[in-house]
Amino acid sequence: MPYAPKLKESASQTAGPYVHIGCMPNTTGIHTIFDTDLGSTMITGDAKGERVNIEAVIFDGSGTPVKDAMVEIWQADANGVFPSPEDGREADPHFTGFGRQHADHDTGVFKFETIKPGAVSVDGKTYAPHVLMWIAARGINLALATRVYFDDETDANEADPFLSRIELKSRVPTLIAKRDGNTYRHEIHLQGPDETIFFDL
Amino acid sequence: MKSGYYPRDLNMHPPAYTPGYRTSVLRSPQKAPIGFDGSPTEFTGPTFGHSLIGELDNNLILNFAQAGESAIGERIMVHGYVLDEEARPVRNTLVEFWQANAGGRYRHKKDTYLAPLDPNFGGCGRTMTDENGYFHFFTIRPGAYPWPNGKNDWRPAHIHFSVFGAAFAQRLITQMYFEGDPNIALCPIVKTIPDEDAIDRLIARLDMHNSRPHDMRAYRFDIVLRGKRSTVFENRKEGN
Known part of the structure; x- marks a missing residue:
């Protein structure tokens, strides 16, 4: 055995629908x-890097925005270091790396005010700037993990070890947010032809 | 940073599409998730200091109550360990919990159940595990309540849990049930879990050994997060 x-x-x-009470x-x-x-403020001081917003909506299989989700x-x-003891390198003391927001109860939009992450270079590999996005909500039995990459990082995205492993290239755009001024806009589709790529953490 | 976590055994978890739980139908991805070994993004995660935790954060009986008053309901202590799959303690990790009041009503604008709000009960709390992975909190036993799914579906008494672990690969949200509750076996959300033993592990046990005479009974609930792989240094002779 x-x-x-x-x-x-x-x-x-x-x-469940009342996740807001606890989180x-x-x-x-x-x-x-x-x-x-917790997670309502990611920038706690004079953090290095470019201040950007990530604004997104989650759509269910009928195309309706999911208005009761919690998203982390x-x-x-900005230097590509995670503010975690597991990283082992010294991270920016004015940046938490962790954000938690809820979808707007009327529109489903959620927004993070953050720093644009740097590329992450570890163990001889370089990962393009990206954000791990984790979605918990009523009707989602096991929280969904996806990533958000940035559309103004074309070269870095091409070379990213994770993106380049995805066989169905037509699905890669579901992971890439579009820049609009200082805001990256993104859509998550739980089902349908544009279903977002979710992965086993 | 080459370490990583044991692959998640998805047989222990509910699948995404569980039509008995009707809301899952339109919210379940239909394509297979992409598996990969992970990267620093998943092998790290936020950590929080003990200073985050206020004095009454782990006491739902008192943390929303007026001075001199307390929440209505059966007084209980919920306690246990957060461990990984190798039974190692998950130390200094944040555990959050939320629940309905003794009548089965949540303090949430979306909850319109007939049972009244308890003016002395908010319904949320949090704590950190200690060096042994141990946690405890005081609360009242939540009530069962009906919910819109089938025509007559009732949630068993339950407490929601959110646990961080040492890395995002260990992040978990789940629910705790109470030993002996006949609603457990009837619940469409419980039944999303295909494995009977996995359901059983979400059921807290009445713990008379740790109950406080003339005060409160205890329920024991352990939470298991994914195991961390041994760290092996390829070029150096160092142990795990």
Whole structure:
């Protein structure tokens, strides 16, 4: 028998429609428990790099915006370093790398105010600037992981070890946000011909 | 940074498309997810200091209550360990939780169930695991409630959990149920999990050993995140 780890991972369950209560209570009128909502501010001081917004909408299989999702992003700083002890390098002390927002209850739009990440060079590989996006919502049984790349990084995207491994090249554009001034706009499609690429973390 | 995490055993998780849970029908990706070994993006993740946690953050009985008052319901302590698949403690990691009140009503504008709000109950809290991966919090046992799915579907009493782990590869959102609740076996959301043992591991056990006499009963709930691969240095003779 092949080796089996001692324990099994706990099963995921949907975050449900009331995820805001637990993860961002201040946005749902519960103001007295936590001072601020976790992940609401990514830039905490004079962070290096270009300040940009990432603005996106998630669409369900009927083309309707998903208005009750919680979305998290995780990214490197302007030098391509993750603000995590697991990275091992020194990250920008004024940047958290972690953002958490909810879809607007009327439009489904969510927006992160962040720094454009640098390319990440580790173990002899260079990854194009990108953001990990993680989506939890009612009707999503296991949170969905995708990435957001940037349309003004054509050369870096071409050379990215992750993007270049994707066989169905026609699906790659589902991972690339379009620049509009200081805002990168992006659409996530849960189903349909433009279904976004999701991956096993 | 070459390490990475054990591949996720998707047989332990609900698939995306679970028509018994009707909202999943239009929200489930239909194409296969792309598997890859991961990169620094997934092998790192946000960490939070213990200073984040306020004095009453792990006490839902009191953290929304007026002075001298407390939330209505059965007083309980929920406690356990956050471990990885090799039973190693996941240290200093943030655990968030949220739930309905004792009548089964959430403090959320989208919840219009008949049961009243409890003016002394907010329904959210958080804590950090210690050096042994241990966590605990105080709350009231949430009520079961009906929800729009089938004509007469009821959620079992449950508490939602969000756990970060050491890296985004370990990030997990799940729900905890209570031993002996007959609604568990009937629930379309529970039944999205195909593996009976995996369901059983989400059911907290009544723990009389850690119950506090004349105060509150305890429920034991352990959470398991993905295992981390051993770090092997290719060019140096260093151990794991």
